[in-house]
Amino acid sequence: MSVFTLNTATQISxxxxxxxxxxxxxxMTDTVMVYLYSNTGDxxxxxxVCGTVxxxxxxxxxxxxxxxxxxxxxxxxxxxxxDDTHFMVAYKGTSAYGYVVCCSIxxxxxxxxxxxxxxxxxxxxxxxxxxxxxxxxxxxxYANSVTRNRVIxxxxxxxxxxxxKNTGTTVQDSYNNASTSICGTDxxxxxxxxxxxxxxxxxxxxxxxxxxxxTITLGNEVGISGAWANNYSNxxxxxxxxxxxxxxxxxxxxxxxxxxxxAGTSVDFSTGTVLGGKLCKIDDTNFGLLTYNNSSGSYRCxxxxxSVxxxxxxYTSNSAEEIETAGDSPLGLAYGITNRMIAYWGxxxxxxxDWGGGPSAGGANKPSLLLMGIx
Numbered sequence: 001m002s003v004f005t006l007n008t009a010t011q012i013s014x015x016x017x018x019x020x021x022x023x024x025x026x027x028m029t030d031t032v033m034v035y036l037y038s039n040t041g042d043x044x045x046x047x048x049v050c051g052t053v054x055x056x057x058x059x060x061x062x063x064x065x066x067x068x069x070x071x072x073x074x075x076x077x078x079x080x081x082x083d084d085t086h087f088m089v090a091y092k093g094t095s096a097y098g099y100v101v102c103c104s105i106x107x108x109x110x111x112x113x114x115x116x117x118x119x120x121x122x123x124x125x126x127x128x129x130x131x132x133x134x135x136x137x138x139x140x141x142y143a144n145s146v147t148r149n150r151v152i153x154x155x156x157x158x159x160x161x162x163x164x165k166n167t168g169t170t171v172q173d174s175y176n177n178a179s180t181s182i183c184g185t186d187x188x189x190x191x192x193x194x195x196x197x198x199x200x201x202x203x204x205x206x207x208x209x210x211x212x213x214x215t216i217t218l219g220n221e222v223g224i225s226g227a228w229a230n231n232y233s234n235x236x237x238x239x240x241x242x243x244x245x246x247x248x249x250x251x252x253x254x255x256x257x258x259x260x261x262x263a264g265t266s267v268d269f270s271t272g273t274v275l276g277g278k279l280c281k282i283d284d285t286n287f288g289l290l291t292y293n294n295s296s297g298s299y300r301c302x303x304x305x306x307s308v309x310x311x312x313x314x315y316t317s318n319s320a321e322e323i324e325t326a327g328d329s330p331l332g333l334a335y336g337i338t339n340r341m342i343a344y345w346g347x348x349x350x351x352x353x354d355w356g357g358g359p360s361a362g363g364a365n366k367p368s369l370l371l372m373g374i375x
């Protein structure tokens with residue numbers, strides 16, 4: 001029996017430009033989402049578009065807005081929800097500095113706030129993560145050119161950001177700029193995921209921290225045995241005491257007590273040469289996993305569903321369904337509306353046979369979303 005019911009892929013707009021290497025979607029409410037992507041048709045600037053999901057599964061989009069008006073330095077950025085009507089974007093901006101901006105939504109209209117520099121001592125890495133701890137407190141994880149992984153906290157009021165630049169707390173002295181992600185677990189705690197050195201065996205590290213005001217205190221560092229974190233790796237919070245992380249071919253759940261992490265046994269989800277995957281929370285014990293792997297000579301996107309009990313993961317790799325037969329770009333998931341998930345990718349291919357028309361109406365390689373019902 002099919003795990004998912006695939007709807008027709010919805011293209012944001014044939015005029016929205018071609019999606020590049022950044023592609024992130026965040027759930028705002030049960031029926032509203034924001035999709036962030038890099039527009040190769042506009043010098044890789046970051047764009048965001050707000051979409052609403054109807055009860056029949058159709059998606060309607062507003063007008064895409066240029067988020068990085070200061071001309072972001074390459075297509076690098078991350079997004080998180082602050083509350084029902086506000087979201088944050090961290091990105092690499094003018095002069096390759098680290099910028100963060102708060103945006104508000106009304107209906108499907110996006111209003112972009114004033115960007116603020118959070119790091120300009122040296123060049124931040126290409127990959128960064130941002131997570132909300134409350135509606136007014138956020139944390140950014142990033143790497144920089146002097147081989148440091150760092151985390152910095154800031155606050156917002158409306159769309160006004162307060163953050164003291166260059167005050168990030170050093171997480172690890174040996175970095176890789178394609179592997180940093182972060183999630184909040186409650187109003188004062190977070191877990192960051194990153195790659196140690198150049199990667200390889202035991203190159204995936206997770207570490208918890210707490211925030212008091214904007215002061216960060218770090219806990220213990222935990223290595224995921226035999227795992228390697230890369231730019232397809234990420235981390236999500238299942239509840240206030242459990243996180244789930246994915247590396248190139250392993251899923252790992254860890255429990256959290258204060259800032260102490262204890263990792264459970266990793267599960268290998270590979271069905272070939274795996275470049276990693278993206279996770280989304282369905283509820284406190286169930287998750288979706290969209291993998292990007294090579295099992296028959298060409299890279300494909302596959303979608304699967306798993307569950308967690310304690311730190312024990314149940315996931316059957318052969319139950320994952322192929323949803324894209326020529327995937328060659330970053331991808332991911334977000335829990336969209338009740339009993340549904342949203343998949344997205346930066347280079348959607350024409351799949352008329354599978355998607356009932358798919359994104360072919362506006363051409364391939366356009367930013368697109370695929371809505372799925374969970375069976």
